[in-house]
Amino acid sequence: MADIPVHDGGSKADEVEGAEITETKDVLRGRKPSAGKLRRVDSLQMEAGNVSSIRAHGVQAAGWAATLHLAFQSIGVVYGDIGTSPLYVYSSTFTKGIKEKDDILGVLSLILYTLFLSPLVKYCFIVLWANDHGNGGTFALYSLISRYAKVNLIPNQQAEDAMLSNYKLDTPSSQMKRAQWIKGKLENSQTAKLVLFLVTILGVSMVMGDGILTPCISVLSAVSGIKEKATSLSEGTIAIISIVILIMIFSVQRFGTDKVGYTFAPIILLWFSFIAGIGMYNLYAHGAGVLRAFNPKYMVDYFKRNGKEGWLSLGGVVLCITGTEAMFADLGHFNIRAIQLSFSTILLPSVSLSYMGQAAYLTKFPGEVSDAFYKSIPGPLFWPQFVVAVAAAIIASQAMISGAFQILSQSQALGCFPRVKVVHTSAKYEGQVYIPEINMVMMLACILVTGSFRTTTNIGNAYGITVVSTEFITTSMVTLIMLIIWKTSIWKIALFYAVYATLELSYLSAVLSKFVEGGFLPVLFAFVLMIIMSIWHYVHVKRYKYELANKVSSSYIRDLALKPDLTRPPGIGLLYSELVEGVPPIFAHFVETIPSVHSVLVFVSVKHLPVSAVEARERFLFRQVEPRDHRMFRCVVRYGYTDTVEEPERFESLLIEQLQDFIHQEFFFLDSQQARPSGNRVGAEETSTQQQNPRLSSGSIQPVDNVDSADSSARSTTVGRIQGVEEEKQFIEKQKEKGVVYLLGETEVVAANDSSVVKRVIVNHVYSFMRKNFRQGQQILSIPRRRLLKVGMTYEI
Template identity: 60%
Template sequence: MEDSVENTDDNGDEIPTTEQVERGLQDRKVSWTKLRHVDSLNMEAGKVSNGQSHGSKLDWKTTLSLAFQSVGVIYGDIGTSPLYVYSSTFTNGIKNKDDLLGVLSLIIYTIIIVPMVKYVFIVLWANDHGNGGTFALYSLICRYAKVGLIPNQEPEDMELSQYKLDTPSSQLRRAQKIKDTLENSKVFPIVLFSLTILGVSMVIGDGILTPSISVLSAVGGITQLAPSLNQDAVVGISVVILILLFSAQRFGTDKVGSTFAPIILLWFTFIGGIGLYNLFKHDVTVLRAFNPMYIIHYFQRNGKTAWVSLAMFADLSHFSVRAIQISFSSVVFPALLCCYTGQTAYLSKFPGDVSDTFYKSIPKPIYWPTFVIAVAAAIIASQAMVSAAFAIITQALSLGAFPRVQVVHTSAKYEGQVYIPELNYMIMIATVLVTLVFRTTEQIGNAYGIAVVSVMVLTTHLVTLIMLLIWKTSIWLVALFYIVLATTEITYLSSVLYKFTQGGYLPVAFSLLLMAMMGIWHYVHTKRYKFELKNKVSGDFVRDIVRNPHVNRIPGIGFLYSELVQGIPPIFPHFVANIPSIHSVLVFVSIKRMPVSKVAAEERFLFRHVEQKEYRMFRCVARYGYNDVVGKSQDFEQDLVQNLKEFIRYESYVVESGSTDETNTNQQVAREVASTNAVSGTRSSNSSSGIGTARLQQVEEEIEFVQKAMEKGVVYLLGETEVVAQENSSILKQAVVNYLYNFIRKNVRENDKILSIPHGKLLRVGMTYEI
């Protein structure tokens, strides 16, 4: 019988029993036969998360609750399109009644093909553990092919529980060939990243234009029953609503979504009911528009005018990849069909009301309730797009593609709900200026269409690549998906670009500015990483430093931050040259952002020794997904030191055991821990040999040393690196690095604020990198 008495060491930490250690070892998915090298990171990479994955089944109550909340967060944009679609399409009036059927048919099949088929039933499955958007798709691709611009991929990354997706085994050879081609290409990573930040820029542009066009359209209805109010009053009221909207963003999307979900659900009920009323009252024969031949006839009659009109209602296709299928299929889709068929039926009888179709088609007894709900729906549409901009910028930040800004996580209950103060006020100012300058929805609609359709086209191309590379879909299905969607969306894109000079230049200007900023930041970020990689310090230097009598080992733990995941950064000798001392325990910490949404806490830290064990220097890679939050410094250092002690214990147990059999190794480790318990005061009847006991005692002494060093205090060592272009660089590179990048860097948050490091524990040393 093995002794089951629980013991503690001198620090009060519980020493694990035999059963606990053996169970802990069996929980690891890595094969211990791989752990032959002391400096391997595979040891800690093998831990398995016990948390639920994104694919875990939810009970029906939770599913319905999330579907209900999504109505209040996601669908405001597509839901408010009926406010202005017909007035924007027929800017010169209705010349032929059959044109109404042609446009209605276009609307119906646009909604079916793009939001329903493309997003709800295809793109929705291209999520990254529940996260959508351009950067989530980019992260998926980077995870399966080494096409990221920063060369920090490691074999251990593949061990993350969220790193892989279950994919079919067919078409594997084709997918591998595509993967090899992409990885060997020097151009593709740059093109892929450029397209990704273009999509991000367009989403932010959408976040600027959606509030303006939605609120202006909704508020415009006030002039129907209050004709004394002119367009100046409409613009003024709209600006006040927009300022209040952006002021409320800090409360978070979970609170806003829960509050607005009943209102937007009521909005869909109203527009669906009004649509049915108009349909049966005025002209039920407009249902003939379900025949797609009316689209062909519409183009035959109107030619270029019909093609240009596509730009006016292309926004019908905008849809978030986070859409929940049940809410779209059961609420949004039927409500929109009823609404548009009802408006068409009304216009077939009153074609002169096309300039204000939505409000003129409302029965008078419910006009004011509908107006109030329309304004609320416009606010929701705006909030949804602004929240999407926050989420996608958070993803860009984690991948080093956006300057450092403050990210506030507004919900402890729902992941990924964030608020970025700087971005919020920037979008608010831009939206207010757009509203004041353009004043009407016509030119804003031209700009809005370019932003929306550009994101659609980029999403189609990224999902096509995912289907080929990751899903390994049949080439015929891929071709069908691409031909149908790309043809439809490129046709729309050509139409909206025709309106470039009539307001369409606005999102292009926004996007070019944002792309330039993101591109410059990521370019220098990548160059700086490669500079550190090229100039990392040799092991000989570390040995010389440790043996140098003029370099003191002072009490405490030092965390020296570096972006390198392997090797000693060049800032280290700069520290020693300025402060000739090293902490008794030194940890080179790398905060590594992974191309996954979240990293489980058990998989967070990877460790290895730097040079000889007696130096007490360690490499630590702290891995975070793009939705993870780097905790407060106190919590971070507690977690890091606790995992460091675990690493010391298990490294000694497994690596030094020399066993190649996992089961035997687990049993041996468990017996040796039981021996340690015996030394602590309760001797096991199956204690190990004296040699094993001495070694285990040495391990516990090492752990105790780390604990006492932590009690002496933790100091954070940060290098303040100034990046400049080499003297022989081109004028363009010098301008980008020396002026533009450094201007951006000086106007964003510093690293210690991002990492929440208290100033009392912070030590900085400056250094210049010539790239």
């Protein structure tokens, strides 16, 4: 039995006003019962079909006023990191000083063309279009691929999920053999699924490393400028000042960044105005001859002159694109046109002028490369620029820390990270979250890195690895999207991958050469995070498969009434399980341990789909557990990876309201099935033709074309149906008033007796340690302790 409840905003206050058939419309939320037009699907009987495609949020057309408004806001959210790169790029590139003045032109040429090829061409005009309903980032790419190819490691796909408004997709056509072939290889290869998952969490781990290193290098490079006026300060003192600022940044994270776009945009815009103006001043004061760097010949000559040293210097050049991934990751708050506009008209000209201005200054004063940014500032503007630089560094740090929280929140939602407390700090910006435990860990890591490395050069060696690794992963995943979703010309795909893979692997080889000089740090961060995420997800999948293999049989449910000691206390019981199909094994353990079942029992499964958001009216999916007089139901509660789980009171209210709506629709469905000839019964075979309209596939009751011609007998039958429905709904309401109890299985997972030593260590010790030291299920779901009942059970996997 399966149904998709469609809730159109009706309330429990809807009543039957009389016996006339036309007066049933209020109860039916504007729909009249028609046995001939009821349509249902059941995920146990059929696969998900095609549904029509709609334009995603990220590509929706917007008026110029709205686009300009979003573009302004994006300046404060997206560009803090890449916008502060001029603070340290030249010092990180020329670590051993400038040997020849033409090297300045070669490095400037590398910087300008890297900015042009990577953030402008690749991200603004290609990657941004690979969004998941307007959301970007590594998990967005993974979720997009997961909807077109069944690559999820957890077997919980349901046909009904594809009917959600935000799940829209077009499957590859039968003519596109290449796309179908690649899709088939992905779906049939467990190795390919595992590799894709590992690549995804590697990208996530690298972004997390970025969230630690960005505050360190941004704040340290900004504060280092004070040496120009206070020459007596040592590196240790500057590091201590930076650490104090970092502690302040992490201390205020709990307040959130609700007005981040409005508050930070003017400061970052002022920063861009400063660096652009000072850049133009330096071009005027020291000569505009550096503009010759637009000729790529200077790049070639630079490598010819410097050989291996020139190749190694790429590790500093690549820092000019730090924070590029933020343009994609933060797309969900804006739109594509806004990002394209703000980058091409504000950021790119500003930072380019800053790099050109510093290059012009260095042609006259090559010995001052270690402090080129602050040395090139005209005297009267030093202190205003210093204050704005520190403010911009703080903003860049804030944005990356918030982005790291968002990524971990998505990881947890998809079962890839241990349970932690996620606080949603903004009702307006859905991605603004705060994770107390992670905030503390990141702060300690930043203090350790800043105190140990002390200079931007050493931190830059580590920073480059996170930047290039993340970009290469994005390139690879977008290439896969081009193959199986966009179905782009193979020559365009080959050109895209050849250009950007070559560019990014060249940069990666350069930064990896500095592994022992600090480059090991992000690798260490990523390794630790990947181990944690891999182990947690591995056991998560094994637990799900155990429940799937040990579901409670239908005969056990039928025989419950025969148990002499079983009681049915009043109230509604919500039994939580990750299983989305069938009755979980923990239920039988509950009955054997506590021989009672509430008058109404709902098996609740919280499921996170590979979509950014699920509309509230489509969140609950109900089924009746037979026999019907037991009043047991299965309920899958579906969330996207950016959705917020409701507070208990709100959740209960929504669930019970949707349950009543389901009972209403289910009553008429059963009645209509009994009234129809068996040869004309609607089954799963018919539903596949109805999926172009989710309303036709969701169990909603469709209008009758000529209801006014119904005879008096039909009217009487309809009134009887309505009365039966209302009695059942009133029973549910009364049980709600008597109390809602949460039933939670406290499952302990252990390795089976015949498991290998490695598996025993992973499951029995590492996973057990993480589970005990992170938050428990009731804390994540915000279940009230006074209404919680837990029963322990052991799963052998």
